[in-house]
Amino acid sequence: MRTTLICMAIGSSLLLSVTLAPADTGPEKPTVIDVFPGKPPGAKSEPKEDKVKGNKPSRSVQEVTKPSLTVFRPAKDKDTGVAIIIAPGGGYSNLAWDHEGEDVATWLNSLGVSGFVLRYRVPMVKNVQRDSVSFPPHQDAQRAISLVRSKAKELGINPKKIGMLGFSAGGHLTALTSTNFDKRGYDAIDDVDKVSCRPDFSVLVYPAYLTQGEKLGAIFTLNKQSPPMCFIHASDDMYTAEGSALMYLGLKRAGVPAEMHIYAKDGHGFGMRTGKQPVNQWPKRCEEWMRSQGILAASGAP
Numbered sequence: 001m002r003t004t005l006i007c008m009a010i011g012s013s014l015l016l017s018v019t020l021a022p023a024d025t026g027p028e029k030p031t032v033i034d035v036f037p038g039k040p041p042g043a044k045s046e047p048k049e050d051k052v053k054g055n056k057p058s059r060s061v062q063e064v065t066k067p068s069l070t071v072f073r074p075a076k077d078k079d080t081g082v083a084i085i086i087a088p089g090g091g092y093s094n095l096a097w098d099h100e101g102e103d104v105a106t107w108l109n110s111l112g113v114s115g116f117v118l119r120y121r122v123p124m125v126k127n128v129q130r131d132s133v134s135f136p137p138h139q140d141a142q143r144a145i146s147l148v149r150s151k152a153k154e155l156g157i158n159p160k161k162i163g164m165l166g167f168s169a170g171g172h173l174t175a176l177t178s179t180n181f182d183k184r185g186y187d188a189i190d191d192v193d194k195v196s197c198r199p200d201f202s203v204l205v206y207p208a209y210l211t212q213g214e215k216l217g218a219i220f221t222l223n224k225q226s227p228p229m230c231f232i233h234a235s236d237d238m239y240t241a242e243g244s245a246l247m248y249l250g251l252k253r254a255g256v257p258a259e260m261h262i263y264a265k266d267g268h269g270f271g272m273r274t275g276k277q278p279v280n281q282w283p284k285r286c287e288e289w290m291r292s293q294g295i296l297a298a299s300g301a302p
Contacts, residue, residue, distance in 0.1 A: 035140055037189065041189075048065050048066070067118070072114065081161060082114070084165050084203075085144050086100075086117045087171075087174055088118075092124035099271035103271070104271075105117055111296060118170075131176070138180070160200055179226060181196065214242075228258060231259070233262045236267055261282060
């Protein structure tokens with residue numbers, strides 16, 4: 001009888017421990033944050049849901065009228081407090097959501113960096129000046145940086161380590177945002193717009209549309225207040241690597257830390273796709289640059 005009671009007690013204890021154990025719900029879905037409250041600046045109608053076409057790993061986000069940030073957080077034990085706004089490319093007609101968006105966030109998470117993938121407004125409206133501070137995607141990017149910085153304490157982010165990383169058209173957007181942070185491209189809406197929209201550092205991967213003729217576009221103002229930048233390009237890119245080179249030289253003259261990797265080949269749009277070409281090692285070079293700049297801890301440091 002005593003043996004039976006002991007077994008019943010053990011069984012009840014085990015049942016209780018199973019009942020109280022937290023359920024394994026799998027990885028959390030990314031949080032989505034609206035960039036603007038209500039209609040974005042200049043919008044003439046209420047925003048509509050955007051469209052996602054295709055399947056992984058080649059999804060395309062189209063018809064974006066309501067800019068947002070999709071938030072990817074690293075594991076808590078790896079979190080460095082660094083955050084990066086990611087601007088996918090797509091020629092300002094759509095957004096390459098996987099290899100220039102979510103896949104980038106996954107890589108950054110592996111480094112302990114929070115990735116915020118920016119759904120900026122596309123397609124570009126006809127007769128709108130791309131190289132302008134009031135360019136709608138630029139308004140979205142400025143607000144996104146201010147928004148993340150304003151939520152730094154809530155998100156456990158270092159407000160002095162918020163960068164921007166862009167590809168192709170997103171690289172152009174990153175350049176525009178990194179060189180025009182002293183003037184807001186829209187009228188202030190709320191207290192978020194009182195927070196700085198300057199990226200603390202920037203990474204431009206095969207940026208497009210940086211040149212006017214043989215010169216760097218006049219909109220890109222480089223001075224000692226410009227953030228440190230890292231450039232990744234292929235020499236045979238249809239969008240000339242000269243834009244990256246000219247911006248690099250401008251930063252060097254201004255005394256701003258910059259690093260540039262121009263690979264011999266692999267064209268345009270390689271993003272996070274894997275391969276055996278030297279260009280496919282750019283994420284490692286970028287990580288090394290971030291460590292050399294003190295954005296991330298030096299290799300081997302705790």
